[in-house]
Amino acid sequence: MIPYKHEPFTDFSLDENKEALNKGFETIKKDFGSDYPLIINGERILTDKKLESYNPAKKSEVIGNMSQAGEKEALQAMDAAKETFKEWRKSSFEFRSDVLFKAAAIVRKRKFEFTAVLVKEAGKPWKEADADTAEAIDFLEYYARQNLELKDGRKVESRPGEFNRFDYIPLGVGLVISPWNFAFAIMAGTTSAALVTGNTVLLKPSSKASVIAYKFIEVLEEAGLPKGVVNFIPGSSREIGDLLVEHKDTAFVSFTGSRDVGISIYEKAAIVQDGQVNLKRVIAEMGGKDTIVVDSSADLDLAADAIVKSAFAFSGQKCSACSRVIALSDIHDELLEKVVERTNKLTIGDPENDNYMGPVIDDASVEKIEKYLEIGKEEGELKAGGKIDNETGHFVHPTVFAGLKHDDRLMQEEIFGPVVGFAKADNFTEAVEFANDTDYGLTGAVITKNREHIEEARRDFMVGNLYFNRDCTGAIVGYHPFGGFKMSGTDSKAGGPDYLQLHMQGKTTSEML
Numbered sequence: 430m431i432p433y434k435h436e437p438f439t440d441f442s443l444d445e446n447k448e449a450l451n452k453g454f455e456t457i458k459k460d461f462g463s464d465y466p467l468i469i470n471g472e473r474i475l476t477d478k479k480l481e482s483y484n485p486a487k488k489s490e491v492i493g494n495m496s497q498a499g500e501k502e503a504l505q506a507m508d509a510a511k512e513t514f515k516e517w518r519k520s521s522f523e524f525r526s527d528v529l530f531k532a533a534a535i536v537r538k539r540k541f542e543f544t545a546v547l548v549k550e551a552g553k554p555w556k557e558a559d560a561d562t563a564e565a566i567d568f569l570e571y572y573a574r575q576n577l578e579l580k581d582g583r584k585v586e587s588r589p590g591e592f593n594r595f596d597y598i599p600l601g602v603g604l605v606i607s608p609w610n611f612a613f614a615i616m617a618g619t620t621s622a623a624l625v626t627g628n629t630v631l632l633k634p635s636s637k638a639s640v641i642a643y644k645f646i647e648v649l650e651e652a653g654l655p656k657g658v659v660n661f662i663p664g665s666s667r668e669i670g671d672l673l674v675e676h677k678d679t680a681f682v683s684f685t686g687s688r689d690v691g692i693s694i695y696e697k698a699a700i701v702q703d704g705q706v707n708l709k710r711v712i713a714e715m716g717g718k719d720t721i722v723v724d725s726s727a728d729l730d731l732a733a734d735a736i737v738k739s740a741f742a743f744s745g746q747k748c749s750a751c752s753r754v755i756a757l758s759d760i761h762d763e764l765l766e767k768v769v770e771r772t773n774k775l776t777i778g779d780p781e782n783d784n785y786m787g788p789v790i791d792d793a794s795v796e797k798i799e800k801y802l803e804i805g806k807e808e809g810e811l812k813a814g815g816k817i818d819n820e821t822g823h824f825v826h827p828t829v830f831a832g833l834k835h836d837d838r839l840m841q842e843e844i845f846g847p848v849v850g851f852a853k854a855d856n857f858t859e860a861v862e863f864a865n866d867t868d869y870g871l872t873g874a875v876i877t878k879n880r881e882h883i884e885e886a887r888r889d890f891m892v893g894n895l896y897f898n899r900d901c902t903g904a905i906v907g908y909h910p911f912g913g914f915k916m917s918g919t920d921s922k923a924g925g926p927d928y929l930q931l932h933m934q935g936k937t938t939s940e941m942l
């Protein structure tokens with residue numbers, strides 16, 4: 430087995446790569462408008478109720494019509510997962526890791542096809558879609574290796590005449606609920622972590638990007654995953670969300686999404702139901718309100734580049750996106766000017782044509798951002814953007830507000846769109862205090878040349894992922910374990926060395942010789 434190394438990003442300045450992605454678009458277009466089934470215990474089930482998954486850059490383009498699981502199918506999937514667990518829990522660590530290695534190889538071979546689906550279904554610009562596919566491959570490769578490291582458990586001591594072991598065993602049926610914004614990477618990462626550790630899975634992907642999830646299940650099947658291990662049940666959260674979270678046989682919930690939904694799942698999972706024999710675990714990766722602090726000593730060109738990339742790549746629709754800048758007063762105006770200049774040069778349009786920014790995901794997102802544009806105008810001063818074009822697709826222009834206080838609403842609430850606000854601080858300690866003064870604690874960055882300030886931030890800036898002299902997005906599996914403090918979740922650190930154990934329980938055995 431070769432050591433883990435992250436998947437390289439594609440260089441789209443090369444003609445051969447451009448052609449390969451354009452070929453990917455041709456391949457996937459043949460399936461546009463198709464009906465997609467649920468997959469329960471390996472059986473394809475087309476339901477009457479279907480939900481359209483469409484291209485947010487071209488609303489008329491239907492990527493697929495996804496069957497929707499109701500209560501009946503959700504319970505059928507639970508039965509299948511429970512039954513399959515009886516055998517799957519006995520499968521070897523090697524077998525399970527091999528499924529992931531094979532799945533990674535299949536995705537790598539068809540990389541441009543998956544990237545094309547992400548451009549079309551999630552509205553991702555080429556580079557962002559490529560990074561999403563690369564991260565999905567990374568999760569498969571990394572968790573396959575991590576799992577093998579756990580196969581003999583951990584060393585414990587034995588006394589003379591005694592043989593002790595400490596092993597990891599699976600939990601049971603896991604409910605995996607994934608978001609649309611990393612529709613491939615997070616869905617594949619959370620699903621593969623749950624299954625490689627010997628659990629069976631109910632996968633409820635986001636309805637806003639479920640075709641990519643269906644295609645991933647096909648990959649798992651091709652890679653040799655036995656039927657019933659992962660049961661694919663897209664469906665309305667209202668109809669099947671609470672039902673499965675509250676189900677007595679759900680052993681754990683692996684959720685990635687917004688703060689409100691995460692909290693509600695956390696609360697509901699804590700209630701012990703009649704007949705329930707395990708306390709449910711919840712792995713929750715939630716929202717962010719991420720700050721870049723720019724110090725007096727900073728390289729302001731580097732700072733401006735980091736802010737623009739973190740705030741506007743994929744239209745700010747990352748939990749890690751920078752939506753707050755706290756700049757030291759003496760460099761604030763020069764930094765703002767540089768950010769506005771760069772922002773005004775960004776291209777926005779259909780991501781199939783490789784614009785820097787594509788659309789936001791849907792009408793609800795446009796409405797929410799529109800509301801915050803008004804709030805921003807009341808609380809501060811609009812410096813760039815502020816325009817919306819919701820005709821053909823859901824386009825929101827990159828927007829910069831200045832003159833804000835760090836505790837204004839625009840600087841406190843997650844917007845999840847291409848909007849960044851600027852506030853000033855008088856000294857570095859105050860800047861870190863302002864950065865910390867949100868309910869969230871996911872990512873952050875500090876741009877500085879001052880070594881003491883780096884160490885102060887390392888100690889005091891309370892976020893799960895803190896970066897120095899770079900952007901605050903783009904964590905790489907195995908290099909930057911990802912997850913946040915406070916209302917950003919349970920700090921479960923996806924893509925890190927402790928992640929798989931969250932899906933397992935430790936069992937001690939002691940044998941007298």
Ligand SMILES: NC(=O)c1ccc[n+]([C@@H]2O[C@H](COP(=O)([O-])OP(=O)(O)OC[C@H]3O[C@@H](n4cnc5c(N)ncnc54)[C@H](O)[C@@H]3O)[C@@H](O)[C@H]2O)c1
Binds near residue numbers: 609669913
């Ligand atoms: N911390 C992280 O790693 C991370 C990563 C990606 C996204 N996010 C966050 O996710 C949010 C954006 O994603 P989203 O819009 O898909 O979030 P969301 O909370 O609206 O939905 C997430 C998932 O939960 C499902 N869901 C919604 N209500 C449910 C319920 N009552 N019961 C069960 N399932 C339910 C949705 O169908 C979807 O699959 C942002 O807040 C972003 O910051 C966090």
Ligand SMILES: N[C@@H](CCC=O)C(=O)O
Binds near residue numbers: 610903904905911
């Ligand atoms: N892991 C991603 C963010 C995932 C949330 O949207 C990053 O580091 O930018």
